[in-house]
Amino acid sequence: MSKQEKAPIFDTLINHAKQRMTSFHTPGHKNGRGIDKKLLDFTGKNMYYFDVTVFPEVDSLHDPTGCIKQAQELMAKAYRVQNSFFLVNGSSVGNQAMLLSACNPGDSVILSRNVHKSVLGGIVLAGLWPIWLQPKVDQNLDIILDAEPDQIAEAIKKFPEAKAVFVTSPTYNGVTSDLLEIANICHRNNKILLVDEAHGPHLRFHRDFPISAVEADADMVVQSVHKILSAMSQGSVLHVNSNRISINRVKKIVSMLQTTSPSYLTLASIDLARRQAVMHGEKLLGQVMDVAEEGRKRINRMKNLFCFTRDDIRSREYDLDVTKLTINVTKTGLTGQEIENILNEKYNIQIDCADVFNLIAIMGIGSTRSDVNKLVSALNDIDNKHHGAQKNLDFDLPSLTTEMVMIPREVLLERDSKRVPLRKSVGHISAQTLTPYPPGIPVLIPGERITQEACDYIIELSEKDIRISGQETDTLRTIKVVK
Numbered sequence: 001m002s003k004q005e006k007a008p009i010f011d012t013l014i015n016h017a018k019q020r021m022t023s024f025h026t027p028g029h030k031n032g033r034g035i036d037k038k039l040l041d042f043t044g045k046n047m048y049y050f051d052v053t054v055f056p057e058v059d060s061l062h063d064p065t066g067c068i069k070q071a072q073e074l075m076a077k078a079y080r081v082q083n084s085f086f087l088v089n090g091s092s093v094g095n096q097a098m099l100l101s102a103c104n105p106g107d108s109v110i111l112s113r114n115v116h117k118s119v120l121g122g123i124v125l126a127g128l129w130p131i132w133l134q135p136k137v138d139q140n141l142d143i144i145l146d147a148e149p150d151q152i153a154e155a156i157k158k159f160p161e162a163k164a165v166f167v168t169s170p171t172y173n174g175v176t177s178d179l180l181e182i183a184n185i186c187h188r189n190n191k192i193l194l195v196d197e198a199h200g201p202h203l204r205f206h207r208d209f210p211i212s213a214v215e216a217d218a219d220m221v222v223q224s225v226h227k228i229l230s231a232m233s234q235g236s237v238l239h240v241n242s243n244r245i246s247i248n249r250v251k252k253i254v255s256m257l258q259t260t261s262p263s264y265l266t267l268a269s270i271d272l273a274r275r276q277a278v279m280h281g282e283k284l285l286g287q288v289m290d291v292a293e294e295g296r297k298r299i300n301r302m303k304n305l306f307c308f309t310r311d312d313i314r315s316r317e318y319d320l321d322v323t324k325l326t327i328n329v330t331k332t333g334l335t336g337q338e339i340e341n342i343l344n345e346k347y348n349i350q351i352d353c354a355d356v357f358n359l360i361a362i363m364g365i366g367s368t369r370s371d372v373n374k375l376v377s378a379l380n381d382i383d384n385k386h387h388g389a390q391k392n393l394d395f396d397l398p399s400l401t402t403e404m405v406m407i408p409r410e411v412l413l414e415r416d417s418k419r420v421p422l423r424k425s426v427g428h429i430s431a432q433t434l435t436p437y438p439p440g441i442p443v444l445i446p447g448e449r450i451t452q453e454a455c456d457y458i459i460e461l462s463e464k465d466i467r468i469s470g471q472e473t474d475t476l477r478t479i480k481v482v483k
């Protein structure tokens with residue numbers, strides 16, 4: 001048996017379950033006996049034998065010496081990296097661990113404004129200065145593209161003191177950056193490359209996918225094993241593949257950020273997801289790619305729907321994970337959210353997310369041809385029923401030459417805030433993030449001086465009834481600023 005066929009955490013838990021031990025440890029449900037009957041009737045009782053706490057037989061996530069250590073080593077081998085750490089609070093905690101591991105308080109990091117919200121959390125926890133890059137909005141595809149290599153190179157030139165560069169690849173739409181070039185730029189300039197690859201744990205397991213961050217020589221990479229592979233929710237992994245990072249520091253930080261009562265069900269599922277991906281990933285993911293591409297072709301034969309292709313994205317010097325279907329609905333006369341509701345209510349289909357212009361349907365290792373057939377046939381119905389004037393992403397995105405004048409940690413943890421009328425906010429320092437959807441790029445981030453341009457833009461958006469995430473009040477008449 002090859003080593004990768006093993007699943008040390010799962011095997012240990014099965015052995016433990018067979019012993020039917022009398023439990024005087026947490027959790028209180030005692031091997032499922034105390035679980036509410038409604039839940040027990042639905043799930044059956046076996047899984048609760050796996051819901052144990054730390055004791056020598058099942059090892060400790062915080063100081064692994066047994067099955068968790070072995071499972072993490074197998075994970076590192078599977079991805080050909082130096083070290084892998086299992087995470088039980090998703091890639092959210094992974095992003096924070098990367099920033100805290102790579103940077104010291106007061107360091108600066110180059111990153112796009114469209115990063116996941118956990119990244120601002122990491123910047124606050126680590127006490128970092130963010131150097132924000134403005135991502136591009138592709139007006140034809142109505143999507144955001146993460147920073148380009150040239151933008152990163154320019155930022156490094158302008159801010160040579162930056163310690164690290166943080167990239168999100170793939171994006172929510174499955175678009176990957178030119179990571180080989182970005183890694184090259186970073187390492188030539190002695191910068192650490194951190195990649196949020198939450199949406200890309202599978203890329204490594206099929207040669208037809210875009211290159212993954214671990215293969216492109218990123219220093220640290222976080223992946224949500226639960227998003228596309230078969231781990232349970234919250235199951236993620238942090239890979240470290242660099243001599244620029246102190247592994248002892250990573251160990252301390254990952255331990256500092258995680259619960260002392262990790263879900264062993266989640267840990268076992270990460271372990272098995274790695275085994276499955278190594279043993280069967282090529283076949284399973286190849287099938288998912290094939291059915292996704294068939295679905296894409298059929299959608300592109302419809303009159304009012306459009307699903308961009310890998311060639312479309314490659315012509316823009318990015319690449320695409322084809323298992324993500326971004327379906328542009330602008331010619332139906334309906335918004336993405338309206339179609340999301342129709343799919344949900346009439347066709348029993350739940351897609352991942354929608355905005356005014358697009359639906360995003362995410363496929364995973366469990367997706368099947370019949371799922372795609374169901375989606376395509378529902379979209380076909382909708383396509384035949386709805387046609388309207390094409391909407392475009394015709395916002396004049398301001399260049400937003402915002403100025404970071406206060407470190408986000410100080411704004412959010414050390415200073416009081418107050419609300420001022422939006423129209424009188426110019427010159428104040430923002431104490432909140434305001435992100436209009438679309439396009440999903442923050443206009444203001446804590447620590448930025450509010451410019452006339454940003455203020456006018458927010459007023460214009462609020463008058464157009466655009467949803468602004470973070471506004472905290474029903475109407476956007478006031479804005480939270482540093483007192």
Ligand SMILES: Cc1ncc(COP(=O)(O)O)c(C=O)c1O
Nearest residue numbers: 089090091092116196198224236
């Ligand atoms: C790009 C990106 N990074 C990080 C995360 C956080 O991942 P998790 O849900 O595993 O905490 C998400 C979640 O959707 C994401 O889209």
